[in-house]
Each structure stands twice: as structure tokens, then as C-alpha cells.
Amino acid sequence: MSLGHFYLQAVCLSLTLLMTFTPAEGAPTTTSAQTTLAGDALNEILTRGEPILGVNKGCTKGSKTCDWMASIPDNTPIVHMNLPGTHDTSTWNYTAETQGALERYTGPLPPSDVFRCQQDSIFDSLNDGIRVFDMRYSYNPGNDTIGFYHGSALLSPTTTLEDVLFGFYSWLIQHPTEAVFISLKYESGPGRSYDAALQTKLYHALFDGPAKRFWVQKENQLGTLGQARGKITLLQRFDWDFLDPATFPNRMGLHLSPSVWTDNGPSIELLYNNQTTPQGIAYIEDFYEPLTTGGPGPAVDAKFAAVSQHLQNATSNAHPDQLFITFSSAEVNTDGVFPRYMALGNDTTPGVNHRLLPFLKDLHAAAPHGKARVGMIMLDFYKNVPGLIEAVIGI
Ligand SMILES: *[C@@H]1O[C@H](CO)[C@@H](O)[C@H](O)[C@H]1NC(C)=O
Ligand SMILES: *[C@@H]1O[C@H](CO)[C@@H](O)[C@H](O)[C@H]1NC(C)=O
Ligand SMILES: *[C@@H]1O[C@H](CO)[C@@H](O)[C@H](O)[C@H]1NC(C)=O
Ligand SMILES: *[C@@H]1O[C@H](CO)[C@@H](O)[C@H](O)[C@H]1NC(C)=O
Ligand SMILES: *[C@@H]1O[C@H](CO)[C@@H](O)[C@H](O)[C@H]1NC(C)=O
Numbered sequence: 537m538s539l540g541h542f543y544l545q546a547v548c549l550s551l552t553l554l555m556t557f558t559p560a561e562g563a564p565t566t567t568s569a570q571t572t573l574a575g576d577a578l579n580e581i582l583t584r585g586e587p588i589l590g591v592n593k594g595c596t597k598g599s600k601t602c603d604w605m606a607s608i609p610d611n612t613p614i615v616h617m618n619l620p621g622t623h624d625t626s627t628w629n630y631t632a633e634t635q636g637a638l639e640r641y642t643g644p645l646p647p648s649d650v651f652r653c654q655q656d657s658i659f660d661s662l663n664d665g666i667r668v669f670d671m672r673y674s675y676n677p678g679n680d681t682i683g684f685y686h687g688s689a690l691l692s693p694t695t696t697l698e699d700v701l702f703g704f705y706s707w708l709i710q711h712p713t714e715a716v717f718i719s720l721k722y723e724s725g726p727g728r729s730y731d732a733a734l735q736t737k738l739y740h741a742l743f744d745g746p747a748k749r750f751w752v753q754k755e756n757q758l759g760t761l762g763q764a765r766g767k768i769t770l771l772q773r774f775d776w777d778f779l780d781p782a783t784f785p786n787r788m789g790l791h792l793s794p795s796v797w798t799d800n801g802p803s804i805e806l807l808y809n810n811q812t813t814p815q816g817i818a819y820i821e822d823f824y825e826p827l828t829t830g831g832p833g834p835a836v837d838a839k840f841a842a843v844s845q846h847l848q849n850a851t852s853n854a855h856p857d858q859l860f861i862t863f864s865s866a867e868v869n870t871d872g873v874f875p876r877y878m879a880l881g882n883d884t885t886p887g888v889n890h891r892l893l894p895f896l897k898d899l900h901a902a903a904p905h906g907k908a909r910v911g912m913i914m915l916d917f918y919k920n921v922p923g924l925i926e927a928v929i930g931i
Contacts, residue, residue, distance in 0.1 A: 578706065585699035587692035588626050588684055590657020592707060601665025601925050606713040610762030614769070615859050616909055617761065619717065620928040621668025622661055623865035623914040624875075626684040626691045628654035638690050641677045643726075649874040651689040653865055653916045658700070661918075662707050665925045667716055668771075668912050672723035673697060675734060682737055685723040697741050701768075705750045708766050715764035717912070721773035721794070732778035739779060742770070743786045755787045756809040756816055758859060773797065790859070792818060800825055802842040803849075818859045819911075821846035824866045828873075832885045835873040839866045840891050851899050851908040860911030864888050879916040889921040896927040906930070 582589065595602035608617070635648040645651075654661075658669065676683035677690070682697040684690075704716060720738075722730060742751065752759070752769045770789025790808050798804045802823040809816030826838035843864050850860035866888070867875045881887035892913075899908040907930040918924050 578702065581699050581702045582706065585695050585703045587629060588658065588695045588700050589703040590628070590659045592659040592703075593663070595663045599663070599665075600931060601929065602663060603711055603713050604665050604929060604931065605667075605715060605761060605765070608761055610760060610765075612761045613857065614715070614758040614761060614764060615857055615911075618907075618910050618929050619667050619912045620665060620918070620925045621670065621717070621912055621914040622654050622656075622666050622918065623670045623863055623916055624651075624653035624686050625658060625661070625669045625671055627652045627686050627689070628657055630686070630689060630691060634691075635689065638693065641693055642688055642690050645688055646869070647874075648689075649876060650867070650869050651686045653686070653875045655917060656919050658703065659707065662704075662711075662714075662716070664919065665929065666915075666918065667714065668719065668914065669717070670719045670721070670914055671700075672721050673738070674723045674725060674728045674730075679729065679733075682734065682741065685725060685728075687723065688725045697738070701741065701747070701750075704768060705746060708750060708768070712766040714766070715761055716768045717771060718768050719771035719773055719792075735776060735778045736784075738774075739776070739784050739786070742788075751788055753788050756790055757812065758790065790816070790818065792820075797822070803846065814857070816858070817855070818861060819846070819849065819855060820861045820863075822861075822863045824863060826866060826868055827870065828868055829871050831871065832873050832877045832881050832887065835866070835868045835871065835878055836881060836885065836888055836891070839864075839878060840888055843888065843892065844895055847895070847899060847910050847913075850911045851903065856909070860909075861914065862911065863914045864892055865914055865916035875916045880920050889915065889917065889924060893921055893924055893927050896924075896930075900927075900930045 630648050630652045632648045635645060639645065656664065672685050673682050674685050676696065677693050683692060683695060708714065708716065724730065750767055752764050752767045772789045772791045773794060775793055775795065776784065792806055792808060796806055800823055802821055804820040804822060806818045806820055807815055808818060821842050823839060823842040826835055828834040828838050843862055846862045850862065865875060866878045867873060877887065879887045879889045881890060896910065899910065900906055910928065913928050915924065
């Protein structure tokens, strides 16, 4: 049995025990040794996952957004919900120091600010109410495990996809009312290969062991919140192009294929299901690089024009039952407008996040029952503008 399988089994057991016993009453003595063993295995995995997951410090007391889905009815279609997300989630600790420590793997790179899009960990984001996570994977150095990247920036050489998924599972056990969405996209880069072995590893991570219980198994359809609670829904931004479906038959999530996702598109209409009536279409704004000059001012103007138009479309009656995804994140690195300046502006110019907050409040105020459907919004540096998550959700 490989080490990977050992961990999978130990953690399966530990997750099962976590779900079976309430800590308040204490675990029955006959299984306390097993509980300890399983707990140790989970702790080891979470420690290895820390550079990407962070540490779960729990929710801020009195937080409105901790378990915000608890008050939303089970029969709510996912496509009618407002879901705050983080773009390039895994970059939250990619400082100059982290980059320096990893340059022995990557070689010298542009400044870390070019790659950094977040400053809050996955656990902090979950506890803050973020529910959609944009994760970019590739081989870790050594080509044995799957890890996380933003472009050529390696984010942690020792953390694996499996470690991070167990982190999500452990959070979901504690927050069974919540539904989480993970977008997985293959990140190409120098010295990294995209091959059948990588896809086979990914397939096992997504379908083996405890995964079946924690991932929504529907294919190319978004159901209701009730069906998605306590689970992860996959947004599949990659193709299973190396795997023979006869040998690897499982599929789940929405297939948002990179082959039809227009690069830098301000208004993408992505058909993911032609079998249903109406067909399944995702409306996506992913205008990540406006290529303006003149600093944050013109860059934020160009980006916000795309964001605001797309959000107007999301709230209109044109496609009420289709998925809308709006990336509020962008950069013009060529003009020194790194993701942070796009999101937060500079001392004299407001960023996209500052403009998004009142815009969202106005959209909700103008809508029936005080809540407009804005869909998924993928944010950079969400926490620097307090109230942004509430404004996305509409609470
Ligand atoms: C974040 O990066 C710093 C500097 O590289 C490192 O010391 C720290 O351990 C990292 N944090 C986590 C949670 O990995
Ligand atoms: C990993 O794969 C890449 C691309 O095929 C190759 O260039 C590199 O040498 C491999 N690294 C190791 C450690 O095997
Ligand atoms: C429907 O989608 C399937 C799978 O993506 C594709 O193979 C097929 O060509 C599509 N059919 C039409 C009529 O577009
Ligand atoms: C802040 O952004 C404005 C608008 O793009 C620009 O004119 C100004 O030079 C920037 N300030 C600094 C200190 O970079
Ligand atoms: C908004 O909808 C209109 C009409 O369907 C379409 O032409 C336009 O491209 C959409 N804009 C965005 C930004 O989604």
C-alpha cells in the first residue's frame, strides 16, 4: 500500500470519527485509541497543507457571514445565489520572502506582487464567508504530487492537492449548512509537464477515498443548495483529454473547458451542457488584463466598466436561470498595476473593490425584496474593503 493510500485511509477513518462523535460527550473509550491515531493523521495532513490552507482559527464571534447559507432555503437553485469567491486563492502568502525561499525551484521571477492576489488564507476566507475558490494546479517539483501555482510562481513545494482537499472536508464537517465551489485549472509553466500521469493523479484525488462523500456528483448541472450543502461542487477548468472514459468513467461538476473559455474575455458565453432545455450556459467576465497605461486610474476604469456591465446583465431578466461568474480581479503588470493596485487603487485613486461596494449595494437596493442576483464574484484582496462579502451576498 502506498503512503498516499495509507493517508487516505487514515483520514477517511478520522473524518468518519469526527462526524460520528460529538466532542462534548467525549469519544467512547473503546475507540479512543483509533480516534487519537486518526486525529494525528489529520493533524499531520493539515500541517503539510498550512502554506496553502492556513490555520483554522474559527469564525469571528457574531460574524454574519460565518454560516450564512444556513438561513437560505434548501430548494434555492445554486444559479439564483450570490457567491463570493477568491481569484487565485492560493497566492495569499506569496510575499517577497516566500518567493525568495522558493526561487531555488523556480529560478528568479518578476516581483512577488505580480503574482499575489490575496492576503487571507483559505480557512480565514471560509470563515469570512467566501465560498468559491480558484485553484491552479500543476506538478510539484519532482513530478510526484500535484501542487499549486500562479503562472511560474510555485506556491508551496510540499503541500499536495490531497492535503488541501482534506482541509476543505474538515471545514465542511464543522459547517454542514455551507456549500463550497472549487474551480480547478491546470497552470502551465516552464519545466512543468501536462501528461496522462498528472491527470491520473488528479482523477484519484477527486474520486477515491472520502471524495465521493464530499463532492457533488452531478455532471454539468447545478442543482439546489440543499443538494450542495456540506459538499464541494467542481468547476472543471481542465479537460480529461488523456484519460480513456472506459477506464476512468467518473465525471462531476461543470465542465468549463479551457478550449472554449475566451482568454481575457469581457463577456464569455460558455456552453457546458447541450443536453438540457434550456442548454447550460455560463456567462463569464474574465477581462483580467485591460492593457491600459497611466497607472491605476485608467486601469480601474477599464476593468470596472466590464465588471459593472456584467453585473447589470446578471441582475437583468435576460438569463435568470443561468450561471454568472464575474471576476473583479485584474492587473496591468506591464504598467505596474499589480493585482493589489487594481483591487485597492493607490493613495489618490480608488480601486475596483472600493467601486464595487456601493455599486453592489445599489443593485440590491433597486431589486425586488432588496436582493439582486449577482452570481459568483471572484475577488482579489477582499478584506481590505470591509463589507464587500456582505454586499456580494446581499445581507
Ligand atoms: C508564510 O510565508 C512566510 C515567509 O515565507 C513563512 O515563514 C510562513 O510560514 C508562511 N505561512 C504559512 C502558514 O505557511
Ligand atoms: C519534471 O518534468 C519536467 C517536464 O517533463 C522535466 O523537465 C523535469 O526534469 C522533471 N523533474 C523531475 C525532478 O523529474
Ligand atoms: C454536445 O456536446 C457534446 C459534448 O461536449 C459534443 O460532443 C457535441 O458535439 C455537442 N452537440 C452539439 C449539437 O453541439
Ligand atoms: C495613483 O494613480 C493615479 C491614477 O492612475 C496616478 O496618476 C498617480 O501617479 C498614482 N500615484 C502614485 C503615487 O503612483
Ligand atoms: C450584456 O448583455 C448584452 C445582451 O445580451 C450583451 O450584448 C453584452 O455582451 C453583455 N455584456 C456583458 C459585459 O456581459
